[in-house]
Amino acid sequence: MLQIDCPFCGPRAEIEFRCGGEAHIARPLKPEDASDETWRDYLFQRKSPKGVHFERWVHSHGCGRWFNAARDTVTDRFLAIYPMGEKAPSIEELKARLPDVGSPRHAYAENRVAPERVEGERP
């Protein structure tokens, strides 16, 4: 069972939570002046990285609070949890907190190095 560290309740089972998709998407400040392209990007364009993804989570069957998280989409490991409204930690900061981020297992987290395929391993 995957446990997620709620900033208010502590570690709780994943099924108590809901993911709210990509974090740090700001609504255009002057919507009346926003171009079609700006609206398209705001409404529909989302990242889908193989590696670190910054996303919003809510402890819906718990305290009901929203928070931000940096999650490795390959390993499902939560690398950081930080309050709503706070700037996302950089990959360097995540590395400093978790030494194995950026190691071969996590190299492709930075979207630069493709993982080496081990012979016989399932893709």
Place this chain on the structure above:
Amino acid sequence: MAEPVFRSALADAPRPQAANAGLRLSDRSGLAVLDLRGGDPVARSAGGAFGHGLPTDMNRMTGEGASLALKLGPDEWLLLGGEGEGPAMLAGLDGAFGDEPHALVDLSMRFAAIEVEGPARRDVLAAACPVDLHPERAAAGFATRTVFGKADVVLAFKANSILILVNRSFAPYVWGLLVEAGREFGVAA
């Protein structure tokens, strides 16, 4: 205007035979449930009017008997009282908060309540609840919102029982799942 008539959502639920069982289920529906939202000053003000202090730590419960206060979120408390006491509790808290921004809502009619007693109560709950139910972690005074099977529930751990609050429409499902899980511990439906 006609007075609203209260009928438990569990009125038709099968009553398990409790003899020799490690589990006893009781329908406590009808108890008063108020939801209080606000900052810590609101909680402090409520304490005076409510009769005892509200918990300051997350997922804690204070009070005894039917009069309980549960802290379920950083700015959310549930205040419980005896059957039909909701309006009186609302009136008692009226004006207690001065200018502090807050919300106080009577949710009594929304919830069904089930009290689970007996030595097997934690094991039966563990059948469909992901919270750590070890007596040291979920000791008396622990309270939280979580899930039981597919239902959103609030659990309040008392000294010798666990109180489950669940939305009315989910109550027969939760009751049935408790009875089903209890079969292992001697419950016969």
